[in-house]
Amino acid sequence: MSTTLDGRIALPADEAIVLHRSYWQATLHFCRREPLGAVGAVLVLIIAITGLSAELIAPYSPTANDFAAMTEAPSWTHWLGTDQFGRDLLSRIIYGARTALIVGLTSAIVGGFAGLVLGVASAYFGGRLDLVFQRIFDVVMAFPLIIMALAVVAIFGTGVHNVIVAITIPLIPRCARVVRSSALAIREIPYVDAARACGYSHSRIILRHMVPNVMAPFLIMLTAFVGQAILAEASLSYLGLGVQEPTPAWGLMLQGGAEEYASTAPWIAIFPGLAIALTVFGVSLFGDALRDVLDPKLRER
Amino acid sequence: MSAIGRPLLEVRGLRMHFPITEGLVARKLVGEVKAVDGIDFSVRRGETLGLVGESGCGKTTTGRCILRLERPTGGEILYDGVDIARMERKELLALRRRIQVIFQDPYSSLNPRMKVGDIIAEPIKVHGIEPDAAKRTARVRELLSVCGLSPRFADRYPHEMSGGQRQRVGIARALALNPEFIVCDEAVSALDVSIQAQVVNLLEDLREQFGLTYLFIAHDLSVVRHLCQRVAVMYLGRIVELADGDELFGNPLHPYTQALLAAVPVPDPSVEMHRTFRPVQGEVPSPINPPSGCVFHPRCPIAVEGCRRERPELREARPGHFVACSEVR
Numbered sequence: 035m036s037t038t039l040d041g042r043i044a045l046p047a048d049e050a051i052v053l054h055r056s057y058w059q060a061t062l063h064f065c066r067r068e069p070l071g072a073v074g075a076v077l078v079l080i081i082a083i084t085g086l087s088a089e090l091i092a093p094y095s096p097t098a099n100d101f102a103a104m105t106e107a108p109s110w111t112h113w114l115g116t117d118q119f120g121r122d123l124l125s126r127i128i129y130g131a132r133t134a135l136i137v138g139l140t141s142a143i144v145g146g147f148a149g150l151v152l153g154v155a156s157a158y159f160g161g162r163l164d165l166v167f168q169r170i171f172d173v174v175m176a177f178p179l180i181i182m183a184l185a186v187v188a189i190f191g192t193g194v195h196n197v198i199v200a201i202t203i204p205l206i207p208r209c210a211r212v213v214r215s216s217a218l219a220i221r222e223i224p225y226v227d228a229a230r231a232c233g234y235s236h237s238r239i240i241l242r243h244m245v246p247n248v249m250a251p252f253l254i255m256l257t258a259f260v261g262q263a264i265l266a267e268a269s270l271s272y273l274g275l276g277v278q279e280p281t282p283a284w285g286l287m288l289q290g291g292a293e294e295y296a297s298t299a300p301w302i303a304i305f306p307g308l309a310i311a312l313t314v315f316g317v318s319l320f321g322d323a324l325r326d327v328l329d330p331k332l333r334e335r
Numbered sequence: 336m337s338a339i340g341r342p343l344l345e346v347r348g349l350r351m352h353f354p355i356t357e358g359l360v361a362r363k364l365v366g367e368v369k370a371v372d373g374i375d376f377s378v379r380r381g382e383t384l385g386l387v388g389e390s391g392c393g394k395t396t397t398g399r400c401i402l403r404l405e406r407p408t409g410g411e412i413l414y415d416g417v418d419i420a421r422m423e424r425k426e427l428l429a430l431r432r433r434i435q436v437i438f439q440d441p442y443s444s445l446n447p448r449m450k451v452g453d454i455i456a457e458p459i460k461v462h463g464i465e466p467d468a469a470k471r472t473a474r475v476r477e478l479l480s481v482c483g484l485s486p487r488f489a490d491r492y493p494h495e496m497s498g499g500q501r502q503r504v505g506i507a508r509a510l511a512l513n514p515e516f517i518v519c520d521e522a523v524s525a526l527d528v529s530i531q532a533q534v535v536n537l538l539e540d541l542r543e544q545f546g547l548t549y550l551f552i553a554h555d556l557s558v559v560r561h562l563c564q565r566v567a568v569m570y571l572g573r574i575v576e577l578a579d580g581d582e583l584f585g586n587p588l589h590p591y592t593q594a595l596l597a598a599v600p601v602p603d604p605s606v607e608m609h610r611t612f613r614p615v616q617g618e619v620p621s622p623i624n625p626p627s628g629c630v631f632h633p634r635c636p637i638a639v640e641g642c643r644r645e646r647p648e649l650r651e652a653r654p655g656h657f658v659a660c661s662e663v664r
């Protein structure tokens with residue numbers, strides 16, 4: 035495509051195909067081109083369905099203690115064994131999937147969309163506003179995600195809602211920065227000038243003409259964020275600063291007893307660890323494949 | 336002066352100097368790109384004024400100032416008698432319906448995420464011209480067929496169409512608001528020669544049908560000659576000559592225009608027809624530090640000592656024939 039923009043933004047033919055065919059066709063095309071990504075997507079889908087229908091699937095209540103069966107190894111009655119309080123690990127992992135998904139998806143989506151709008155607006159308005167936004171983003175991004183999240187939890191306290199806030203805030207500038215650089219190039223394309231010449235409002239130009247055209251980098255970021263947010267939630271919960279007992283959460287399951295019984299009852303630590311690893315792995319596989327399909331030029335880096 | 340006699344657009348001393356800044360926070364001004372440096376011209380109702388010149392001489396910037404995509408740093412733009420050069424966003428809204436634009440690149444001038452029908456319907460909707468959705472669809476179909484496209488194209492995405500078809504969509508969008516003045520910035524330059532002719536004819540038909548007025552920015556002299564009643568020649572941010580098309584091509588007075596028109600005649604008439612502007616020998620100086628006096632003096636074959644100091648004003652050397660050169664009698 036012959037435009038004045040730097041090659042990265044030029045619409046790759048494949049993206050046009052993926053985004054303009056029917057969803058079903060696009061999905062088929064994706065699976066054929068990126069089988070590994072499809073595996074990742076299926077993995078994430080299974081975990082999501084498991085988490086959503088936890089009540090139907092889980093064999094026990096995640097909080098029920100069976101004092102007759104404490105730190106029991108995997109068996110036919112408790113497939114993944116029990117912890118030191120006699121709670122069924124499989125049930126806790128199934129319910130934990132729900133917590134991981136709620137925190138991961140909410141943070142990624144809220145943080146992503148806030149970053150999307152801020153990044154595009156920053157590029158569109160330019161000038162002083164852009165300068166101020168850039169500096170604020172830089173300050174927030176100077177801290178690693180988990181440190182920033184720790185600071186937010188320290189201020190607002192623990193619990194699921196605060197964990198979501200804590201993870202969302204550091205994601206915003208990370209998204210805004212990537213989106214802004216794409217939007218800067220979009221702003222120079224004549225269809226944005228045409229929109230301005232038609233006298234459209236700022237919000238219409240940003241939302242209808244610029245945002246849809248930075249979707250490729252945005253979707254790539256969004257999937258990466260889901261993985262990062264799930265990992266961050268697990269880390270915070272492990273540190274005791276995230277989700278609190280008795281809410282089932284994978285990070286929480288790695289804490290306390292899991293360490294104490296690491297050699298005598300290793301299943302207490304292994305299974306939640308596996309759950310975290312598998313989920314993040316699935317999200318990454320899907321995210322990488324999505325990136326390859328939407329933005330082939332990024333792959334060469 | 337009566338509204339009939341006065342030009343639709345009158346540009347007086349228009350300047351667009353882009354600042355060059357350094358430093359991230361302090362933003363120190365280190366210079367200016369004098370993209371447009373004091374130009375005067377007017378466009379009469381119903382005519383097509385050609386604006387020609389080498390790449391980088393400020394044609395696009397002039398068009399963008401008139402469209403108020405840029406805020407000029409100096410001068411006046413009188414549109415129908417009202418100065419629009421310093422208008423704010425709100426005031427400009429009414430103007431947007433009257434002045435429209437057609438861009439060069441048919442690939443980047445249409446939003447790839449929108450269907451053709453939505454692209455054309457959007458201005459009609461936003462300006463509240465046709466609140467009824469069904470009537471708006473009918474209007475879109477009408478605009479498409481006016482521009483020589485089947486109404487079926489309304490459901491397509493731009494990437495499903497050819498360059499010439501896309502350019503027609505761009506024209507349909509420009510017409511959607513019923514404008515009276517259209518800035519055509521290299522509107523046919525990116526198209527194949529065969530399609531160029533069709534689009535030029537379309538533009539001519541539309542002008543007659545809707546009583547449009549064009550500012551036609553172009554490289555291709557044959558197209559300009561065919562389409563434009565009057566032609567202005569720009570060089571380094573200034574207008575050096577302005578006259579009726581026949582007069583300018585038949586009797587160029589400015590040494591720059593002469594050099595451009597004289598550049599080696601080609602025997603084959605079809606090649607000659609499509610000759611584009613050839614740079615005169617020597618480099619075009621930078622608009623950041625333009626030469627003193629007459630900006631053309633370093634390359635001018637008939638320059639005299641005074642040309643370094645005095646900036647020649649655009650003056651009427653023959654009736655209706657304006658030239659900015661002190662040596663033209």
Ligand SMILES: Nc1ncnc2c1ncn2[C@@H]1O[C@H](COP(=O)(O)OP(=O)(O)OP(=O)(O)O)[C@@H](O)[C@H]1O
Binds near residue numbers: 353390394395
């Ligand atoms: N936003 C801007 N900031 C700084 N300089 C600019 C800007 N826009 C244009 N210029 C400069 O102004 C000068 C005139 O540019 P302009 O695009 O108007 O030329 P043009 O005659 O349309 O050229 P072309 O035939 O290549 O389209 C060029 O030197 C260009 O680099």
Ligand code: SF4
Binds near residue numbers: 591629660
């Ligand atoms: S004013 Fe002097 S330098 Fe400029 S075009 Fe005329 S003769 Fe040449």
Ligand SMILES: [Mg+2]
Binds near residue numbers: 394395396
């Ligand atoms: Mg130009």
